Amino acid sequence: MAEAGHSQAPVSSLKHHFDDMEQQQAASTLGMWVFLATEVLFFGGALTVYAVYRLVYPAAFSAASNHLDVRIGAVNTVVLIGSSLTMAIAVWSARRNGPRSTRMLVGSLAMTALLGSVFLAIKATEYSAKLAAGLFPGPAFRFPGAHARPAELFYSLYFVLTGLHALHLAIGIGVVAVVAARAARGRYDLEYHGPVEITGLYWHFVDVVWIFLFPLLYLVGRGG
Amino acid sequence: MSAESYLASPRGVRSWLLTTDHKRIAILYLVSVTLFFFLGSAFAVAIRLELLTPAGDAVQADTYGRLFTMHGVVMIFFFLIPAIPTVLGNFLVPMMIGARDLAFPRLNLLSWYVYVLGASISLWAIVHGGVDTGWTFYTPFSTTYSNGAVVTTGIGVFITGFSSILTGLNFIVTIHRMRAPGLGWYRLPLFIWAHYATSLMMVLGTPVIAMTLLLVVAERALGLGIFDPARGGDPILFQHLFWFYSHPAVYIMVLPAMGVISELVTAFAKKNIFGYRFVAWASIAIAVLGFFVWGHHMFVSGQSAYAGMVFSALSFLVAVPSAIKVFNWTATLYRGSVSFRTPMLYAFGFIGLFTIGGLTGLFLSALGLDVHVHDTYFVVAHFHYIMVGGTIMAFLGGLHYWWPKISGSSYPEGWARFSALVIFVGFNLTFFPQFLLGYLGMPRRYHAYPPELQVLNVMSSAGASILGVGYLIPMVYLFWSMRYGARVAANPWGASGLEWTTPSPPPTCNFETTPVVTQDPYTYSSEEAQVVG
Numbered sequence: 179m180a181e182a183g184h185s186q187a188p189v190s191s192l193k194h195h196f197d198d199m200e201q202q203q204a205a206s207t208l209g210m211w212v213f214l215a216t217e218v219l220f221f222g223g224a225l226t227v228y229a230v231y232r233l234v235y236p237a238a239f240s241a242a243s244n245h246l247d248v249r250i251g252a253v254n255t256v257v258l259i260g261s262s263l264t265m266a267i268a269v270w271s272a273r274r275n276g277p278r279s280t281r282m283l284v285g286s287l288a289m290t291a292l293l294g295s296v297f298l299a300i301k302a303t304e305y306s307a308k309l310a311a312g313l314f315p316g317p318a319f320r321f322p323g324a325h326a327r328p329a330e331l332f333y334s335l336y337f338v339l340t341g342l343h344a345l346h347l348a349i350g351i352g353v354v355a356v357v358a359a360r361a362a363r364g365r366y367d368l369e370y371h372g373p374v375e376i377t378g379l380y381w382h383f384v385d386v387v388w389i390f391l392f393p394l395l396y397l398v399g400r401g402g
Numbered sequence: 403m404s405a406e407s408y409l410a411s412p413r414g415v416r417s418w419l420l421t422t423d424h425k426r427i428a429i430l431y432l433v434s435v436t437l438f439f440f441l442g443s444a445f446a447v448a449i450r451l452e453l454l455t456p457a458g459d460a461v462q463a464d465t466y467g468r469l470f471t472m473h474g475v476v477m478i479f480f481f482l483i484p485a486i487p488t489v490l491g492n493f494l495v496p497m498m499i500g501a502r503d504l505a506f507p508r509l510n511l512l513s514w515y516v517y518v519l520g521a522s523i524s525l526w527a528i529v530h531g532g533v534d535t536g537w538t539f540y541t542p543f544s545t546t547y548s549n550g551a552v553v554t555t556g557i558g559v560f561i562t563g564f565s566s567i568l569t570g571l572n573f574i575v576t577i578h579r580m581r582a583p584g585l586g587w588y589r590l591p592l593f594i595w596a597h598y599a600t601s602l603m604m605v606l607g608t609p610v611i612a613m614t615l616l617l618v619v620a621e622r623a624l625g626l627g628i629f630d631p632a633r634g635g636d637p638i639l640f641q642h643l644f645w646f647y648s649h650p651a652v653y654i655m656v657l658p659a660m661g662v663i664s665e666l667v668t669a670f671a672k673k674n675i676f677g678y679r680f681v682a683w684a685s686i687a688i689a690v691l692g693f694f695v696w697g698h699h700m701f702v703s704g705q706s707a708y709a710g711m712v713f714s715a716l717s718f719l720v721a722v723p724s725a726i727k728v729f730n731w732t733a734t735l736y737r738g739s740v741s742f743r744t745p746m747l748y749a750f751g752f753i754g755l756f757t758i759g760g761l762t763g764l765f766l767s768a769l770g771l772d773v774h775v776h777d778t779y780f781v782v783a784h785f786h787y788i789m790v791g792g793t794i795m796a797f798l799g800g801l802h803y804w805w806p807k808i809s810g811s812s813y814p815e816g817w818a819r820f821s822a823l824v825i826f827v828g829f830n831l832t833f834f835p836q837f838l839l840g841y842l843g844m845p846r847r848y849h850a851y852p853p854e855l856q857v858l859n860v861m862s863s864a865g866a867s868i869l870g871v872g873y874l875i876p877m878v879y880l881f882w883s884m885r886y887g888a889r890v891a892a893n894p895w896g897a898s899g900l901e902w903t904t905p906s907p908p909p910t911c912n913f914e915t916t917p918v919v920t921q922d923p924y925t926y927s928s929e930e931a932q933v934v935g
């Protein structure tokens with residue numbers, strides 16, 4: 179099986195230090211999972227800070243959260259879930275041979291990158307509205323009512339968490355674009371499609387981060 | 403056909419800077435961490451000079467703050483944490499498991515460049531004013547009041563963290579996926595178990611300090627308020643996050659060292675390790691428990707008394723796996739044919755000094771006693787016994803043990819034994835008086851002290867100069883040996899381990915044919931049994 183894989187796949191696909199494609203694929207998948215474990219702890223640090231302050235200042239966090247636009251957040255959630263769907267289609271078609279699945283692979287990757295960019299564009303308009311409203315922490319921060327100081331903590335976390343998420347997404351878009359370009363040259367097939375798979379893992383992870391951020395940031399104060 | 407050694411071909415600076423060979427990357431790391439070791443030592447020299455006299459005369463308080471901060475930052479982040487994994491680990495992990503390279507060779511090279519970038523940024527910060535926060539970057543001093551280059555240093559350390567993560571990731575995947583046929587987990591050398599446990603901590607701990615430093619940088623540079631008490635933020639929360647990484651970081655420094663010691667003790671006692679599985683699992687136990695003891699740094703920081711009790715109990719618990727290792731090494735020596743070669747001298751040094759460091763750690767885990775010695779030289783002495791007496795001893799021991807493999811030549815044994823002795827004496831003279839100073843109440847991080855403490859401080863400074871000489875000697879003769887040392891055979895120590903089955907120095911591909919493993923990692927005792935039987 180591995181022997182056959184070696185002779186069919188392009189010579190450059192199997193790196194010299196692996197015995198066969200199977201081992202190479204298993205290594206890169208495990209590598210991505212370990213990396214995602216790192217990412218969980220990375221975001222976990224900031225989410226711990228969030229958890230502590232929300233416990234200490236529940237009312238202020240609700241009040242601050244009410245100044246975020248739930249509709250924008252919801253639209254962006256739908257956009258990202260859509261991109262996860264197209265990413266899943268990309269991974270599915272990467273595992274198949276033939277020109278039709280290659281077209282499908284390239285198309286779905288392009289769609290994924292496009293949806294990611296839409297998310298970032300919406301996020302950018304949202305950021306500029308928040309800046310205009312004086313909600314960026316610092317000397318210019320303005321917040322009506324009694325909760326001004328803890329509200330500044332909330333918005334500090336808001337910008338850190340969504341900013342880092344956006345950065346991850348931007349990197350993801352770049353990687354998807356590179357993978358799409360390679361896919362267009364027919365680089366991936368049944369035998370060799372590891373890069374598409376691990377890009378997919380990364381992309382879904384970035385989506386899941388947003389699935390946590392959306393309720394934590396936008397929906398805190400909506401309980402009634 | 404016998405392939406050329408990894409040192410000989412290909413030639414040229416370019417081939418070194420773009421290499422993906424784990425052995426060459428280990429050499430790149432060896433050069434860079436050694437540079438930073440001597441930079442960190444330079445700060446230590448300045449500190450010990452200032453402390454020669456009770457008056458704060460050689461440097462001002464502000465300068466002194468920068469000196470000990472940069473000593474700590476450089477030594478911890480740019481030497482102690484990377485030293486053993488990136489040099490010995492990089493070189494040996496693939497060789498010990500019969501692989502041709504790490505799973506991700508290009509990522510390995512990238513991790514070196516990331517290290518160089520992070521280190522250069524921090525170096526830039528050092529040159530442009532330095533930092534005065536202590537290596538702990540405590541808020542709100544670091545975020546609000548410090549007038550040092552906190553942002554640049556923070557970014558430098560943040561970036562270097564990723565080189566650590568990449569190394570850990572590479573090791574984990576390599577150990578899982580690249581083992582030679584027949585090499586089951588319980589046939590792995592204990593060096594590999596130790597590096598596996600270390601990698602887990604690197605991968606799970608480092609991202610937390612990365613986030614924490616990022617928050618500090620964001621607060622200082624962008625005006626966000628995360629830990630700012632003026633805006634309701636909690637500086638103690640910073641300490642929790644910081645120590646969540648930085649306590650495990652101690653084990654990131656000392657676990658690989660323990661892995662080295664397991665190899666040295668077996669090779670020079672010519673005996674199989676006593677209780678292999680206990681030593682192996684002790685590494686994992688240390689890695690797991692190490693994540694749940696961080697609060698022992700905060701007994702006097704206003705953490706709740708109940709949290710203090712739990713952290714105290716857990717800190718006592720983490721001593722158990724460490725003690726298992728020490729006992730098992732000692733039991734390995736029992737009835738072994740012990741030879742006192744240089745690596746073994748370092749191993750003995752490690753066992754003794756680590757034990758003192760570990761036992762004084764128990765003093766510090768005790769809630770009541772910690773209140774007395776917290777933030778005194780007792781703490782300084784304790785962690786130098788672990789980090790210098792432990793990690794650096796093991797690093798030097800390992801470097802000597804595998805030097806014939808790495809360089810293909812033997813080092814001068816007489817000089818090496820001499821310098822090991824100088825280091826041991828210098829180390830104890832430097833740091834043992836600090837236990838006494840701390841117990842007498844001398845606080846750390848001050849540039850002046852009461853005159854009655856001068857004798858002990860002079861002893862410490864004198865010891866430091868002896869220690870410095872001890873470190874310079876190996877530097878010289880190891881360099882010398884690369885050119886003039888006698889060539890060595892594949893296995894000059896008669897040691898077991900796949901790395902010794904390759905030529906010294908090994909060819910780029912490590913193994914001409916993938917080895918098939920049919921026996922346990924340490925085969926010393928069976929040989930002996932055959933001789934006796």
Ligand SMILES: [Cu+2]
Binds near residue numbers: 648649652696698699
């Ligand atoms: Cu600790």
